[in-house]
Amino acid sequence: MGRRRQVAWILILIVDGGLVAWGAMAAISPDHLLGPHGVPILTAGYEGFTGTSWTDLAATSPATARYMGVLFRMYGIFNVAFGLMAIAITVTAFRRGEVWAWWALLIGNTIALVSAMTYDRIVNAIGIFELFHRNSRIDCCVQPISAMRRATIGAIIMTPGVPFSHPDSAARLGVRM
Secondary structure (H helix, E strand, C coil), rough: CHHHHHHHHHHHHHHHHHHHHHHHHHHHHHCCCEEHHEEEEEHHHHHHHCCHHHHHHHHHHHHHHHHHHHHHHCHHHHHHHHHHHHHHHHHHHHHHHHHHHHHHHHHHHHHHHHHHHHHHHCCCCCCCCCHHHCCCCCCCCHCHHHHCCCCCEEEEEHHCCHHHHHHHHHHCCCCCC
């Protein structure tokens, strides 16, 4: 295995591992998955999207609040399922240099990461650049799983290795994979 593909699969593994960790936390305990300013992410997302209080929603329509909790937990489960599938492809077919695996990971991770960033922007819960304009350095450090959710960072880390890890691209460049 070439050095570039080895670096690429490790970076992809880290990104998809973060997706699994975030999804597991969202599925198991969304009330402890922190969003901006230490507010639980579901609360922050609802308040950022609607401009109204989560507490008011829970008081006036508890069934709606519980239903939103179920939907968010399912979103977490889907993140875990996708992340585990991507990890399986990464550590098997991608490491062997199978072309379909490269395309599957490129397309799948792009869709997963862009959709996560889109959700974050729509609900104003975790902005793409929030990591860089936090009020406190400590606040950033105490939210490692939330930091993994910042898919932009994962995409930036993953992107340089992906084009060079594709077997056809490497052959055209004269690089032996």
